[in-house]
Amino acid sequence: MNAFRLLIAFVGCIVLLPASYAEQGYQTPSPELAALVDAKLAPTSSLSNDGQWLALFERKRVVSLDELAKEELKLAGIKLNPANFSRSRVSAKYSALELKHVQSGTVVNVNNLPQGIIRSPRWSANSEYLAFIVEQPENARLWIYNVKSKQAKQLSEYPLNSTLTSTPYEWLPDSTAIVANLAVNLDKPRLTNDTQSTVPVIQQSTGEKAPARTYQNLLTSPFDEAQFKFYGQGQLAYITLDGKAQKIGDAGLFKSFSISPDSTNLLVATIDEPFSYQVPYSRFATTWEIWGMRGFALVELAKQPLADNIPQGYDSVRTGRRNFEWRADQGAEVIWAEAQDGGDMKTEVEHHDYLYSLRAPFKREPKLFAKVERRFAGIEWGNDNIAMLSDWRFSDRQVRTYVIQPRNADSNRVLFSERSYNDAYKDPGSTIYERNDLGSRVIKVVGGRYIYLRGDGASEQGNIPFLDQYDVKTNSTKRLWQSAAPYYERVRALLDDEGKRIITIRESKTQQPNFFIRDLDRDTLTQLTQFEHPYPAFKGVTKEQLRYTRDDGVELSGTLYLPPGYDKTQGPLPVLMWAYPLEYKDKAVASQVRESEYEFTYIGYWGPMPYLAKGIAVFDDPKMPIVGVDGSEPNDHFRKQLVSSAKAAVDVLVEKGIADKDNIAIAGHSYGAFMVANLLAHSDLFKAGIARSGAYNRTLTPFGFQGEERDFWQAQSVYANMSPFFHAEKINEPMLMIHGQEDPNSGTFPMQSERMYAALKGLGKEARLVMLPYEAHGYRARKSLLHVLWEQEQWLDKYLLLDKEADTETTETVADVNVN
Helix, strand or coil, X not given: XXXXXXXXXXXXXXXXXXXXXXXXXXXXXXXXXXXXXXXXXXXXXXXXXXXXXXXXXXXXXXXXXXXXXXXXXXXXXXXEECCCCEECCCCCCEEEEEEEECCCCCEEECCCCCCCEEEEEEECCCCCEEEEEEEECCEEEEEEEECCCCEEEECCCCCECCCCCCCCEEECCCCCEEEEEEXXXXXXXXXXXXXXXXXXXCXXXXXXXXCCCCCCCCCCCHHHHHHHHHHHCEEEEEEECXXXXXXXXXXXXXXXXXXXXXXXXXXXXXXXXXXXXXXXXXXXXXXXXXEECCCCEEEEEEEECCCCCCCCCCCCCCCCEEEEEECCCCCCEEEEEEECCCCCCCCCCCCCEEEEEEECCCCCCCEEEEEXXXXXXXXXXXXXXXXXXXXXXXXXXXXXXXXXXXXXXXXXXXXXXXXXXXXXXXXXXXECEEECCCCCEEECEECCCEEEEEECCCCCCCCCCEEEEEECCCCEXXXXXXXXXXXXXXXXXXXXXXXXXXXXXXXXXXXXXXXXXXXXXXXXXXXXXXXXXXXXXXXXXXXXXXXXXXXXXXXXXXEEEECCCCCHHHCCEEEEEECCEEEECCHHHHCCCCCCCCCCCCCCCCCCHHHHHHCCEEEECCCEEEECCCCCCHHHHHHHHHHHHHHHHHHHHHHCCCEEXXXXXXXXXXXXXXXXXXXXXXXXXXXXXEEECCCCCHHHCCCCECCECCCCCCCHHHHHHHCHHHHHHHCCCCEEEEEECCCCCCXXXXXXXXXXXXXXXXXXXXXXXXXXXXXXXXXXXXXXXXXXXXXXXXXXXXXXXXXXXXXXXXHHHHHHHCCC
16 A cells, blocks of 8 residues: 555544445445345245244335325325325335145235235235235225135225324224225325414423423424325225225324224224324324224223323333223123323332223223233233243343133232343243134133143254243143254244144255255154245355453353354454443343344344455354342443453454454444444444444434433433443544444434444544435435445455555554554
8 A cells, every 4th residue: 555645644533444435325235245135035035824824925025215205295104295195214015926835835925916016915804805005196095805716805995094094994803894094185185384374382391390302393384284194194994895885984193903802893992182392103092992883982991191201111001091902702792991100110009000801881880800910011812721921121121921710810820930121041932823713813722721822942052942831720831842963944834733733934054044844753844935046155254152251250241253265274254343331230141142043044134244255254143141240220330341342253263363452443333233332432442443324422312312311411421421422532443333324223213323423523533424415324225325335345455454454554654654
């Protein structure tokens, strides 16, 4: 490298970039990296309730920049497309659909669909129909596929409104019809704003505490309120399978609606005025009612006021009735919770929640259904004899689940599980469901006593997925099956009542996940799908799970990936470390292993894996636990434990001969970006950093962030110590920051990156800021993704892949000009 060019660069305190790196506009990375953006992954699947049909949806992961650039409105925490009354940032979108018959292997391609995006698929309870939405630029309409006729058809000409309800339809449990929310204003003239109707926006507090997180895209003016009402207004309709539609009640702002298991009633939540400029629509005043199928209100369950004064705390809730749901095992019985502590878990009471029930015809007074000691977390319904009730609290991260008898829920409870929700080793797995005689989704209960559980099977040896049978009567569990090396295999569904025939998803380090039928009695395995390897250029990548210990005794782990063809005799490699800190209250739980070395090696464009193609080793997800010590809060020790975890990760890589301690980069997204800036400020472990969509100044999120419940005024020193913006002068390594200009994520305002860059620039630090037009917290446009890969590639080329001669020249030149 030319010494004169280096001299000029360092005198200006700016390291000279490659010629292409100084170019403006979107760029494209190396071909092997660019190919990852267009790689075809295995499709998303949806299994019919009878286990006979597997619907396969080709994922639409990447969109055009033009699609992102289309007009969108930001109202009450929602981003919506005003052209078709749909959410504009729905991630689960598909471009094609095919169905595979599980027993015969017959494949049916669904080809008669119009141009558009497929989303929100749902099977009917009887498995005869698959419903889905086809979203087009001008509308979104409901379609159904008939498995008998093998034909798809548009069910109704009426467009759907998914502004407030992202999935704006629901099957009747008896499979005879669908209730949908229609976009009644789609064809009406759009609202216009003019200066004549513009007025000052005035807000006034009452002196009552109303802590709120730093929400984005909120209402800001009377015109926003009018727009929210216009685009949010929908009309519920009863649509039969021949396409006939009948209105249900009057139009309204429907926050949610659900159908009773006997298909006769609706639980409806409508948003009321006045609206708020401080919180999203989910906290707006809401009226909850039960309607008949013609729209007549049978009972008003609650008029919830605006919830802008919920006490601070992750397990705090609004007062009054909340969490309404149908009891899934009964025809028409609604359940709800009511806080007994003013909504504040810090208040000491014997029971923090009561549950109440009201049964059709909804004319009697509600009955006390159950008392819940901690905060109500939900109920899984089986039948009148078996349900599973859970409660939790945030202070110690504890969650408990009881087996209850719904007919007498406060008596004879059996403790099924009690653990920290961070404790993966004690996770008993999730229950397997089925459809009951009503068509409602309930826990699968066999012989009046047996429940089936499937889980990841986290252990000291890594994740080993399993299928268990739990006996309610004896409160005991029997293992029926467990994955075996060298494969990683998970239960997808049961095909019988005995748990002997199961559908699984099976993969290995080198084999793409595919569906199989496993017969446990016959010990046979039949492959259902043949998805191809999406990354043939990376087939030679090797991986190894590393375990090591940080200086306070906490055991850590991470996954090391090495480039194809690497031999340790070649010496150390440059290393890219990609991580994300998590908070714990228990050291033992923080040390747990939560991966499997036998999982398929994904080389997605999102994280660090593409750079294996550059000859860079990747240390992915090295654990960075932040643990509360002796009753203190985790964040009281954030900086010390973060640096300690990072040092332990660096040390193990150096000890294994994989890394040169002076040639490791650190990277992360969101809270991982926050981690990157802190590590660069408070350690000299890394040569460079990449921080994406991060937050750097915690005083801009004064009412809590991540797992921090204390507000800024309660813990000013913690907020200051954790904010890398407050310590920007200590950052001596170059940092690349990338952020979406439309990031709506609570806490990661785009301004966070802009202010951090301004600080680094003002202090003479080496930094680069890339703001991506139209992108949110994650990035979706093809041009954006290619450019992000290019930016990261150039950064790593410059700071990890410089040849030794250039490094020597750089050191000598810096010394000569006495920079810093």
